[in-house]
Amino acid sequence: MSAKAADIKIAAKGLEKRYRSARGGEQIALTGVELAVPAGEFVCLVGPSGCGKTTLIKLMGGFETPTDGVLTIDGRPVTKPDPDHIMIFQDYGLFPWRTVLGNVLFGLEARGVPIDEARARAQEALQLVGLCAAAYKHPHEISGGMKQRVAIARALAVEPSVLFMDEPFAALDAFTRMRLQDELLGLWQAKGSTIVFVTHDLDEAIALGQRVVLMAANPGRIQRIIEIDMPHPRERTDSAFAAYRHELFAEFHLLHEE
Numbered sequence: 405m406s407a408k409a410a411d412i413k414i415a416a417k418g419l420e421k422r423y424r425s426a427r428g429g430e431q432i433a434l435t436g437v438e439l440a441v442p443a444g445e446f447v448c449l450v451g452p453s454g455c456g457k458t459t460l461i462k463l464m465g466g467f468e469t470p471t472d473g474v475l476t477i478d479g480r481p482v483t484k485p486d487p488d489h490i491m492i493f494q495d496y497g498l499f500p501w502r503t504v505l506g507n508v509l510f511g512l513e514a515r516g517v518p519i520d521e522a523r524a525r526a527q528e529a530l531q532l533v534g535l536c537a538a539a540y541k542h543p544h545e546i547s548g549g550m551k552q553r554v555a556i557a558r559a560l561a562v563e564p565s566v567l568f569m570d571e572p573f574a575a576l577d578a579f580t581r582m583r584l585q586d587e588l589l590g591l592w593q594a595k596g597s598t599i600v601f602v603t604h605d606l607d608e609a610i611a612l613g614q615r616v617v618l619m620a621a622n623p624g625r626i627q628r629i630i631e632i633d634m635p636h637p638r639e640r641t642d643s644a645f646a647a648y649r650h651e652l653f654a655e656f657h658l659l660h661e662e
């Protein structure tokens with residue numbers, strides 16, 4: 405990566421995370437992680453179950469602390485969650501008793517944004533994800549895809565500099581998923597946030613990421629980083645897309661044989 409040090413948003417050096425099991429043993433969830441994410445990059449973390457994807461994104465989000473190594477965002481060590489860095493989980497994390505608009509307003513209220521401004525920003529975020537008509541519905545009245553859109557709108561409304569997404573579309577059907585992938589790309593291009601996106605799905609990683617970080621398990625580590633040199637939006641039927649898919653599958657195969 406040729407980005408200058410000043411452009412680096414997230415930097416991991418020799419990052420390690422060990423968990424202590426209830427029986428006193430140790431599990432090395434991540435080891436030797438070296439990663440530099442330039443500001444504004446869309447990077448995908450992909451790999452088999454247990455390779456430490458969630459652990460890495462939780463460390464970046466400040467929800468876990470490393471046992472060794474250094475992790476910085478904007479040059480400062482990550483020690484706790486930061487209101488400017490938003491995490492979106494697979495289960496949406498919506499409040500069932502609040503309307504769609506109320507859910508989007510939540511983060512703005514928590515930051516003390518004056519109500520008129522908060523309403524305007526929430527409406528704008530809902531418009532971006534195409535949910536204005538559902539503003540006064542409650543989560544149980546809308547589909548899974550719409551719920552995920554609400555979660556994205558809530559994150560976007562606070563204009564985070566970093567968006568962490570842990571398998572956000574995993575529970576959605578293929579069509580909704582592809583539509584939301586396209587919408588997310590549009591929003592990323594419009595807002596310029598740095599996005600770290602965890603997925604199990606190689607096609608999703610190739611469709612979205614400027615780089616795909618392929619991880620391996622036992623112990624969790626980075627196996628390879630592949631730059632996806634294709635303009636967005638990417639056609640899954642394109643021969644270059646197929647070539648990246650082939651490359652990633654081949655690498656997975658090697659891991660499996662190991």
Ligand SMILES: Nc1ncnc2c1ncn2[C@@H]1O[C@H](COP(=O)(O)OP(=O)(O)OP(=O)(O)O)[C@@H](O)[C@H]1O
Pocket residue numbers: 423424425431432433451452453454455456457458459460604624
């Ligand atoms: N709180 C914890 N306590 C003990 N071990 C943990 C804890 N969290 C994760 N682990 C272990 O660390 C390893 C990495 O887990 P992690 O959830 O980061 O992997 P992952 O790649 O996100 O997996 P998946 O794709 O299945 O979600 C696994 O072996 C897991 O069992």
